[in-house]
Every structure is written in C-alpha cells, then in structure tokens.
Amino acid sequence: xDLLSLPSIFLHQLMRTMEIxxxxxxxxxxxxxxxxVASSNAGYFEDSGFEVEESQFSIDIGDASFNRIEATEENMxxxxxxxxxLFSGIEVQEITGILGDNSVDPSFIRRLTKRFKIGTLYxxxxxxxxxxxxxxxMADFPSSKYIMDVGFLPEVDVLLAVxxxxxxxxxxxxxxxxxxxxxxxxxxxGESSTPITADSFFKLLDTHKILILDYK
Amino acid sequence: RIYPLMRVTxxxxxxxxxxxxxxxxxxxxxxxxxxxxxxxxxxxxxxxxVAVDVDDATLKLVIEWLTEHRDDALPYPEKTDEERRADDIxxxxxxxxxxxxxxxxxxxxxxxxxxxxxxLDIKGLLDMTCKTLANKINGKTVEEMREILxxxxxxxxxxxxxxxxxxxxxxx
Numbered sequence: 001x002d003l004l005s006l007p008s009i010f011l012h013q014l015m016r017t018m019e020i021x022x023x024x025x026x027x028x029x030x031x032x033x034x035x036x037v038a039s040s041n042a043g044y045f046e047d048s049g050f051e052v053e054e055s056q057f058s059i060d061i062g063d064a065s066f067n068r069i070e071a072t073e074e075n076m077x078x079x080x081x082x083x084x085x086l087f088s089g090i091e092v093q094e095i096t097g098i099l100g101d102n103s104v105d106p107s108f109i110r111r112l113t114k115r116f117k118i119g120t121l122y123x124x125x126x127x128x129x130x131x132x133x134x135x136x137x138m139a140d141f142p143s144s145k146y147i148m149d150v151g152f153l154p155e156v157d158v159l160l161a162v163x164x165x166x167x168x169x170x171x172x173x174x175x176x177x178x179x180x181x182x183x184x185x186x187x188x189x190g191e192s193s194t195p196i197t198a199d200s201f202f203k204l205l206d207t208h209k210i211l212i213l214d215y216k
Numbered sequence: 217r218i219y220p221l222m223r224v225t226x227x228x229x230x231x232x233x234x235x236x237x238x239x240x241x242x243x244x245x246x247x248x249x250x251x252x253x254x255x256x257x258x259x260x261x262x263x264x265x266v267a268v269d270v271d272d273a274t275l276k277l278v279i280e281w282l283t284e285h286r287d288d289a290l291p292y293p294e295k296t297d298e299e300r301r302a303d304d305i306x307x308x309x310x311x312x313x314x315x316x317x318x319x320x321x322x323x324x325x326x327x328x329x330x331x332x333x334x335x336l337d338i339k340g341l342l343d344m345t346c347k348t349l350a351n352k353i354n355g356k357t358v359e360e361m362r363e364i365l366x367x368x369x370x371x372x373x374x375x376x377x378x379x380x381x382x383x384x385x386x387x388x
Contacts, residue, residue, distance in 0.1 A: 003365045006327060007334040010346060017302045017350040024383045028358045028376060030367045066385045082382040 004032045011036055016043035020064035023086055034085070042087035046094070048116075050109060053100035059112065061090070071104045080111055093119040099134060101127035109133070110140055118144045120166065126151035131158060138163060156200050160207075168204070169212035224251065225265040232272035233265065240282040241266075242290060245337030270332040277325070278332050281341055284308055292339035302347040302354065309344050323366065 004011070015036060018026065023042065027034045045062040052071070059066045059079075069075055095118050097109065121144045123134050131154055138146055146163060150170045162168060196204075196213070205211050222238045224247065241247040250266045268275065305313075316322040326345060333341035353361050362369060371379075 003327065003367070006330055010330055010334055010342060013342070013346045014350055017347065017354075019354065021386065022354055022356075024386055025356070025358045025361060026353075027379050027383070028371075029362050029365065029369065031370050033365075033367065034371075034379070064386045069385060078382065079385065082385075085382075 004036075012040045015040035018042070020062040020086070024064065027085065037087070038085045039088050042090040044091045044093070046092075047096065048090075048092045048094075049096040049098070050112065051098040051100075052102050052104050052109065053098070054102050055104070057104065057108070071102070071108070073105075076105065076108050080108075083112065087115075089115045089117065091117040091119075094122055095120075096122045096124070097134075097137070098124045099127065099130040101129065106130075106133040106136070110137055113137065113140065116141075120145040120147060122147040122149075124149045124151065128152060128154060135162070153196075156196055159196070160200060160203060162207070165208040165210075167210040167212070168208040169210075169214070171212065171214040226275065227265045227267045228272045228275050229269050230271045232275075234272070234275060234279065236279055236282075237286075239286050240279065243282055243285065243288065243292075243338055243340065245339075247336060249337075269335050271328070274325075274328045274332045277329055278336065278338070278341065281309075281312060281329075281344075282338070284312070285340055288340060292343075302350040305344055305347050305351075309348075313345075313348050323364075 015023070020042065023037050027037050042062070047060075048062065049058075049060040051058045055071050056068050057071050057076070057079075058068055066079070069079065095113070095116070099109070118141050121138060121141055123137070123146070125131055125134050125148065131150075134148065138144070146165045147167045148162065148165055148169070150168070152172055153170055159170075201213075204213075223235050224238055224241050225233055225235045226241075226247070227233050238251075241251075247266055247268070254264055270278065313326070316325045326349065330342065330345045330349075332338075333345060352364050356364065361367070369376075
C-alpha cells in the first residue's frame with residue numbers, strides 16, 4: 001500500500017492539517033502530491049492578511065509570508081497561479097487587508113481572495129481611490145462580518161452607502177502604525193468637502209455596531 | 217440502544233473470525249449499518265457474522281484501539297475550528313502507534329489501519345491516524361517528506377525549478 005492509494009477522504013483530511021509552508025514543500029515531492037495540494041482545502045486559519053501599497057503587495061496566509069513582491073502584471077499572475085495550486089479553498093477567521101494608495105489592478109485582491117471563506121473582513125483604507133474597491137471586495141463576501149478603519153473622511157453619500165459593520169472607524173488623527181508595513185511612510189489622507197450632519201451621523205450610528213469618528 | 221453484552225462475530229478478509237462486544241462495534245459505522253441491515257431485533261442473539269474487508273492482523277489492532285476507546289462519546293464530535301490541531305493525540309494512542317515503530321513495516325501498518333478505519337467507518341481512529349501522519353511530516357524538508365511518505369520524485373528538473381521559484385516568494 002502506498003500513501004496515495006489511501007482513501008481520498010483521509011488524504012483530504014490530512015491536507016487540512018498541513019500548514020501552508022508544509023503545503024509549499026509537499027508540492028515539490030512528486031506530481032501526485034502537487035495535484036493533491038492543489039485540489040485540497042487548506043482548512044482553517046485564525047488570521048491572514050494582505051497589503052497593497054504603491055507598487056508592492058504582501059500577503060500572509062497562515063504561517064507563510066509573501067512580502068514586498070513587486071506588483072508587476074507578470075508577478076501578480078504568477079502569484080495567483082501559484083495560489084490556485086496551493087489549495088482549492090481556505091477558511092480564515094479574520095483577514096486583515098490594508099489598501100493604501102496604489103495603482104495595482106483592483107481585481108487582484110478580489111482574485112486573490114477567491115475561494116476564501118472569511119469570518120471577519122477587516123480592512124484599513126488609507127486612500128480614497130481604494131474605497132470603491134473595498135466595497136466590491138466586501139460584496140464578494142456577503143456572509144462575512146466587516147470591520148473598516150478609514151484613514152480619511154470620505155464624502156458623506158459614500159459613507160452612508162457602507163454596508164453594516166461590526167466597527168466603522170474614521171480617523172485622521174492617529175498614526176495607524178499598522179498601515180506602514182511596506183513603506184514605513186506616513187499615511188496619505190484625503191478630505192471630505194462636506195461635513196457630516198447630525199442626521200447623517202445618526203444614520204451611521206444606527207447602521208454600524210460600533211462607530212468611531214475621530215478626525216480634525 | 218446498544219446492549220453491551222451482545223456480541224458480534226466479524227469475519228476477516230483472510231478467513232479468520234473474531235467475536236467482539238457491540239460496545240466496541242458501535243464505534244464502527246460500517247458494522248452498525250450491517251447489523252441494522254440484518255433487520256434483527258436487538259435482543260436477537262447471536263447475530264449473523266459480519267464480513268469485513270480487513271485482514272486479521274489489522275483487525276486485531278483496530279479492536280485493541282476500540283477496546284481502549286469503548287467509552288468514547290458517540291456520535292463522534294463534528295470537526296470544529298480547532299481541527300487543524302494535530303498535537304492533541306491522547307497518550308494511550310501515541311503509545312499505541314509507537315509500538316508500530318519497532319516494526320520494520322511500521323508505515324505499512326499505519327496505512328493498513330488507516331484503510332481499515334475508513335472501511336469500517338471509525339471516525340476517531342481515522343482522525344488519530346491522520347494526526348499521526350501529519351505530525352510525521354510537519355516541518356520536514358522535501359527530501360525528508362519523500363522519505364517518510366515513500367514517494368518518488370517524478371518531476372523534471374525544469375518543473376522542480378519552476379515550483380521552487382514560486383515557493384521562493386515565501387519568506388522563511
């Protein structure tokens with residue numbers, strides 16, 4: 001009897017206990033295991049994360065970190081192909097995303113998180129240009145909980161369109177040190193041309209479980 | 217309802233017969249279904265023999281494990297968020313598997329028990345053997361994994377280089 005002739009249910013259960021780094025190494029053992037890695041669910045992880053800023057992206061999946069990869073079209077396609085060969089699905093209790101000012105194809109993160117099952121999607125947005133992308137990303141995970149930390153004050157109508165959050169925090173007074181994983185630079189913030197009226201404020205308060213407004 | 221004193225005879229793939237208590241066989245979905253399919257009253261003893269596609273030596277190991285786990289709760293708990301854990305194998309089970317390590321064909325024994333656990337639908341045993349194998353390969357190098365799992369590399373050098381290039385993005 002060889003390992004690969006064992007029941008499929010066992011092999012897939014085995015693969016759900018493997019860490020991501022083990023999956024990377026198992027890909028190299030033989031063709032059959034490379035196929036098994038690609039076709040099996042990676043199982044449950046407490047947290048993962050991604051960051052896209054300027055021309056680089058970083059991704060943490062379980063115990064594996066892919067840091068500061070140049071966001072060229074070739075690299076992104078190669079990474080997505082590699083990810084698709086690393087598991088057929090994955091469950092993450094909380095995924096933290098940081099979207100700074102960048103020119104990376106907005107579909108990249110949506111393709112990256114395809115086949116993810118996410119408990120809570122926690123997004124830091126530091127650039128107004130990314131706000132719509134974040135909304136689209138959240139729409140891809142309708143059953144997830146959302147937390148959003150916004151580093152600028154969006155236009156009020158945009159803000160009122162945000163889906164119900166576990167926590168919505170809008171702040172331009174903090175340093176948000178977690179936002180600076182790649183560049184170490186200070187966060188660039190936009191400004192709204194219109195203030196939040198009392199009526200809008202109470203609508204936001206009614207929509208989100210926790211609302212933090214902390215801006216000057 | 218299970219009658220602990222009720223006994224079931226199992227016939228193995230190599231022609232042996234083993235009689236065990238239903239207190240043990242209740243953990244096997246396959247055997248319980250076979251008994252149910254006989255459509256006999258629970259009080260009807262003796263039951264007809266149940267044929268299992270497992271050899272005598274492997275069945276003895278399975279029965280040894282079932283005897284230790286006869287009082288485990290049923291149904292076997294559904295997988296939870298902690299299912300990734302492989303470090304929670306009970307001490308008795310670890311010792312049980314360690315015994316095989318003294319045998320030349322320990323890997324074959326493990327595979328035989330895995331196959332038997334699957335055929336007999338014994339979720340607890342399948343879970344334990346899965347964790348055992350996972351612990352053997354977790355954190356190992358590619359070469360060590362091949363050795364432990366007895367795998368032959370059938371990639372070309374070019375294919376290996378391509379996968380290594382992708383994997384290199386992952387920081388150690």
